[in-house]
Amino acid sequence: MIPSFWLSTLEPVTPRPPLPGDRSYDVAIAGGGYTGLWTAYYLSQLAPDLSIAVLEASYCGFGASGRNGGWASGLFPVSEAKLSGKYGSERARAMHAELADAVDEVGRVAAAEDIDCHYAKGGTISLARSPAQLRRARSAPGFLSAPEAKAICNATDVLGGVYSPDCAALHPARLVRGLASAVSQKGVDIYEGTRVLSLERGRVVTDHGTVTAGTVVRALEGYTAQLAGHRRALAPVYSLMIATEPLPAADWDRIGLARRETFTDERHMIIYGQRTADDRLAFGGRGAPYHFGSRIEPSYDQVPEVFESLRHTLTDMFGIRPEIAYRWGGPLGIPRDWMPSVGLEDGMAWAGGYVGDGVAAANLAGRTLADLITGTESVRTTLPWVGHRSRRWEPEPLRWLGINAALRATTLRDALEKHPAPAR
CATH class of the missing domain: 3.30.9.10 (D-Amino Acid Oxidase, subunit A, domain 2)
Incomplete structure (x- = not known):
């Protein structure tokens, strides 16, 4: 893989050690991009006593999080009119309002965690x-x-x-690498060089061992199709x-x-x-x-x-x-219907399908998953994409x-x- 311009401007990445064999956690997250890291970040704030592991096949930011266009935008691939027709105008407006807020939240966290991601909210x-x-x-x-x-x-x-006005330009690789460091400092275990082979209720099977967990989170985005049983979930x-x-x-x-x-x-x-x-x-x-x-x-x-x-x-x-x-x-x-989704059912959580608009949406998804996993009631848990299931690709x-x-x-x-x- 030829690294993105963004990754090329950083110091060469030295991956963290892989999973050292079978382990047990409260929450196991498959994927070390924005979605997985934001989920771990907000979970560590809402429930500091939870043990959390992030499992990444290469290194945090290897995927779209380290090579995207650097737009933290309030854009959503489904129009507000279509959302209104299916979910009602109030929930549709809430979806877009929360995405707009996520643009500011990315900048707020970057400043709070001293992540110099060249954030500039010019619209x-x-x-x-x-x-x-x-x-x-x-x-x-x-x-x-x-x-x-x-x-x-x-x-x-x-x-x-x-x-x-709901868009900020940023350096995506600086954001994801800085976020990984912030998450690690909060006590989350990040295992890089650890490929997830399958997700099952209560456990994640990897090429370095099996992680048992009360909650399993799928946050693999464009690489979801490589996961056993998910070939037709996201194209x-x-x-x-x-x-x-x-x-x-x-x-x-x-x-x-x-x-x-x-x-x-x-x-x-x-x-x-x-x-x-x-x-x-x-x-x-x-x-x-x-x-x-x-x-x-x-x-x-x-x-x-x-x-x-x-x-x-x-x-x-x-x-x-x-x-x-x-x-x-x-x-x-x-996804087949271009509708991103977030959800939690019987200990299996997921988020993704952003259709390329994932920088701010992944932040909102991470906060939403943290709310769902901890049982925290919020506006986020009532948004139209929560619990949505896209039909599989042909x-x-x-x-x-x-x-x-x-x-x-x-x-x-x-x-x-x-x-x-x-x-x-």
């Missing part, structure tokens, strides 16, 4: 750069005119935009990123993003970017293929044509031809055919909106 802007994109943007809260949008992010062909779909060399001040004077606002546009194929603390553009997007059988391999992190497409998109958006210093990627977890080859067909169709829709067919 996020989605640009409308075609007539079709503009039509979608006009119906969204926070719509901006073209001059208002360009004052934030002076990209090419801007016709309008949508702004939300591991790849998202790839690039980071430029630092841009000169003259380019930033023209581009903007003065408060390190994160940015995207209204196309269907998701793209996402931020201005880093050292003045690079870190930019990513979907488009890499899904691999048959939900396979995950290090070689899948590198897709030259996707990297070139991302570089071309930056040139198209900002009129620059940047030198690309880093290229990386990896899988994220997508068996192969239907899964491979369907996901990759959807990726191609999305690319085609964007091409048609950018270059519409001439009227007859």
